[in-house]
Amino acid sequence: MKLVTNTQITVDGVMQANGGNNPELDPGFDRGGWAIPLGDEESVGFIGDCYLRADAFLFGRRTYDLFAGYWGVQTDFDSPFVRSLNTRPKFVASDTITDPQWADTTVLPGRRADGEGSGLEAAIRELKAQPGGELQVHGSGQLIRWLLERELVDEMVLIVCPVIVGAGTRLFPDSGRDFALELLDCRTFPSGIVAQTFRPGGRPQYA
Secondary structure, eight states, rough: EEEEEEEEEETOOOOOOSSOTTTTTTOOOOOOOOOOOGOOOHHHHHHHHHTTEEEEEEEHHHHHHHHHGGGGGGGOTEEEEEEEEHSOOOOEOOOSSSSOOTHHHHHHHHTTTTTSOOHHHHHHHHHHHHSEEEEEOOOOOOHHHHHTTTTTEEEEEEEHHHHHHHHOOOOSSSSSSOEEEEEEEEEEOOOOOOEEEEEEEEEOOOO
């Protein structure tokens, strides 16, 4: 399987609370919900198709809790989001979850235990070696940064919403590794949302 990240972000790079304010998971952040008003039929359909391509999902702990609490209790299987998330295997990177309640969830520990996360890295590489199409990561910014550092990401889908939020957690840190990106696909939707699919390809060239 190829590991594909799928992230909704603002023009200024914020990925936090795109669906709405959540005081429990995002304490102090009051600018949530910036993506939903911009969604149109085409962009929502594109994101739904992305979910349907997944053979399995990989989550960080916070995103897993959010998705399990919302999508995990939905029963409208005509929705591509409900159908894919509740019928595909799910994996969560966590050293604290002991009894996941969302069906077909496997906990992948090891990121904290040894300081470097070699146990988790080995587990993800083993997952990627299994037959299948896509192992998808949605949300989970901290996990995405960790995966990029270890060159585990095969493709990145950035769904850029035409809004500047001006505050919140950015997908990419102020300082970190540099990556050259190959553009594989780019789509623009009526609301101004732009979906770009990239393949990381080593370091950039500098003039």
